[in-house]
Amino acid sequence: MYTQSLDTDPLANDPKEVSDKRELELKKRISEGYVVEPRDDMPERYRKTLIRQMSQHAHSEVVGMLPEGNWILRAPTLKRKSILLAKVQDEAGHGLYLYSATETLGVSRDALYEDLLQGRAKYSSIFNYPTLNWADVGVIGWLVDGAAIMNQIPLTQCSYGPYARAMVRICKEESFHQRQGFDLLNEMMQGTQKQKDMVQDAVDRWWWPALMMFGPEDSDSIHSEESKAWGIKKKTNDELRQTFIDVTVPQAETLGVTLPDPQLKWNETREHYDFGKIDWNEFWRVVSGSGPCNKDRIGVKKKAWEEGAWVREAAMAHAMKSKGR
Amino acid sequence: MKDNSLDVMEMPLFEVFIRSANGLEHRHVGSLHAADAEMAITNARDVYVRRNEGVSIWVVPSESITASDPADKEMLFEPMKDKIYRHPTFYNLPEGVQNI
Numbered sequence: 001m002y003t004q005s006l007d008t009d010p011l012a013n014d015p016k017e018v019s020d021k022r023e024l025e026l027k028k029r030i031s032e033g034y035v036v037e038p039r040d041d042m043p044e045r046y047r048k049t050l051i052r053q054m055s056q057h058a059h060s061e062v063v064g065m066l067p068e069g070n071w072i073l074r075a076p077t078l079k080r081k082s083i084l085l086a087k088v089q090d091e092a093g094h095g096l097y098l099y100s101a102t103e104t105l106g107v108s109r110d111a112l113y114e115d116l117l118q119g120r121a122k123y124s125s126i127f128n129y130p131t132l133n134w135a136d137v138g139v140i141g142w143l144v145d146g147a148a149i150m151n152q153i154p155l156t157q158c159s160y161g162p163y164a165r166a167m168v169r170i171c172k173e174e175s176f177h178q179r180q181g182f183d184l185l186n187e188m189m190q191g192t193q194k195q196k197d198m199v200q201d202a203v204d205r206w207w208w209p210a211l212m213m214f215g216p217e218d219s220d221s222i223h224s225e226e227s228k229a230w231g232i233k234k235k236t237n238d239e240l241r242q243t244f245i246d247v248t249v250p251q252a253e254t255l256g257v258t259l260p261d262p263q264l265k266w267n268e269t270r271e272h273y274d275f276g277k278i279d280w281n282e283f284w285r286v287v288s289g290s291g292p293c294n295k296d297r298i299g300v301k302k303k304a305w306e307e308g309a310w311v312r313e314a315a316m317a318h319a320m321k322s323k324g325r
Numbered sequence: 326m327k328d329n330s331l332d333v334m335e336m337p338l339f340e341v342f343i344r345s346a347n348g349l350e351h352r353h354v355g356s357l358h359a360a361d362a363e364m365a366i367t368n369a370r371d372v373y374v375r376r377n378e379g380v381s382i383w384v385v386p387s388e389s390i391t392a393s394d395p396a397d398k399e400m401l402f403e404p405m406k407d408k409i410y411r412h413p414t415f416y417n418l419p420e421g422v423q424n425i
Contacts, residue, residue: 040395089375096372100356103338109358110335166355173376312334315360322361 019043030159030231037161038104046230049223050160051105053232058098059116060124063297065091067131068140076134083180084137090173097169101162117302125283126213128291135188135195135202141181143203143210143248149174150244151214159231182251189256196256203252204260211275212283214241220280245273338387339365341372343379351383362386 023043026036036042065088072088075081099109115121126144131137152174155167188195215221215237227233245264252259263276285291336358342351354373359365365384374382393401409415418425 037395039392086375089371093372093375096357097355103356108335162355312336312360315364316334316336319361319364 019045027229027231034159035161035164036159045226047105049226049230049232050163051102051107052223053227054098054102054105054160054163055107055112055115056122056124058095058102058112059121060127061091061095061098063116063123063127063301065095066297066300067127067129067293068137070131071134071137074134075137080184087141087177087180090177094170094173097166098163101166104162113305117298117305119289119298122287124213125286125291126209127297128286128293129205129209130293132205133198133202135185135198136206138181138184138188138199139202139206141177141179142185142251143181143206144213145174145177145181146248147210147213147244149178150240154234154240155232157234163232182255185255185257199255200257203257207260208278208282209286211241211245211278212286214238214244216280216283217278242272245275249273336360339369339384340387340390341365341369342383342385343369343373344381345379347380351381354378356387359384 023045026034026043026046030036036046068084068091069088072081072084075084099112102112103109112121116123126147131140149171152167152171156164156171158164158167185199188199215224218224218236218238221237224233224236228236249259249264249266261276263274265274266272267274286294289295337360338356338358339362340356341354343354344351357365357368357372359368362384366382369382369384373379405411
């Protein structure tokens with residue numbers, strides 16, 4: 001069955017040398033291209049690593065609806081409103097694909113969601129920043145979704161089948177997200193000086209947080225090595241960040257905006273752009289709950305969950321009543 | 326739903342299958358929670374068919390599916406591996422024989 005996996009690892013209580021051996025065997029098979037499916041026997045550490053990464057990913061998608069949702073009622077035209085609605089609906093869909101894939105590892109949806117609402121689970125730091133002007137919606141599409149695509153494409157090849165399949169669907173849709181963002185900004189850049197200034201202001205505020213989306217530098221990333229060995233992560237944080245910068249700089253030139261990093265410069269020998277130092281203190285502050293909007297984001301989710309309780313109850317009562325008929 | 330009480334708040338899980346076009350089979354695409362099958366169809370449409378991905382949806386309560394146990398893999402599938410005579414490539418044809 002796709003969605004019901006073994007709740008516990010029957011071999012979890014093995015002596016350490018046995019579990020180490022199982023882990024090594026699986027890592028080897030994964031490196032040879034083996035794909036793990038839901039009910040397959042898997043070491044507890046692999047399962048835990050997947051649950052952590054996949055649920056954080058799912059939470060990021062659903063929290064990610066909020067910064068842009070803020071602008072649905074304020075979109076300047078019907079065309080932009082329709083696009084934004086479709087985009088925010090996609091984010092909900094992405095969250096649902098990922099929650100459903102995570103459930104195949106034997107955790108319940110409600111338990112995962114409860115972790116988010118209680119502040120026990122992490123989600124992408126980027127969504128704790130406010131969306132202050134309309135151009136933010138474009139910049140989120142261009143930079144934030146652009147960075148997300150960079151992160152997510154390698155995951156379509158990851159070692160866990162349901163996660164990889166969810167990522168294929170997500171990546172296809174993200175590409176619309178990034179383009180509509182670029183298109184929105186491009187249109188504003190043809191407009192008045194005030195509109196151009198709005199775009200530049202948004203780029204100035206989102207550029208560094210977007211670079212932080214790839215996570216800490218490789219030397220400080222506790223989970224990176226482990227995830228790589230399990231085939232859950234294919235490229236390191238620094239590799240992905242560099243690729244993102246390399247492809248984004250020319251796009252910024254086309255748009256006519258300046259990226260807020262005086263040290264950003266093409267390096268002939270490395271054949272990559274050099275860039276300035278990222279403020280990791282800010283990153284850790286935001287991830288651990290003290291970003292500009294952390295409280296607000298979780299507050300909104302909690303309110304929606306609590307105020308929707310009667311709807312869920314009524315739906316269940318109706319379903320049971322109809323069943324009895 | 327294991328019992329009739331409302332404290333079991335999590336809605337039942339359904340597996341979703343989509344036929345992408347007539348002429349093709351329904352294919353498993355994922356799962357979702359819904360109070361009943363009708364709601365599952367509506368939700369499946371919003372979650373899995375936002376861009377013309379399908380023309381028909383099946384939803385099946387997950388608990389109704391019986392799956393083979395991965396531990397039985399050998400017993401179920403291994404015996405087929407040594408029956409290579411079931412494949413046409415097992416047979417060598419004399420040179421020049423055509424349309425066979």
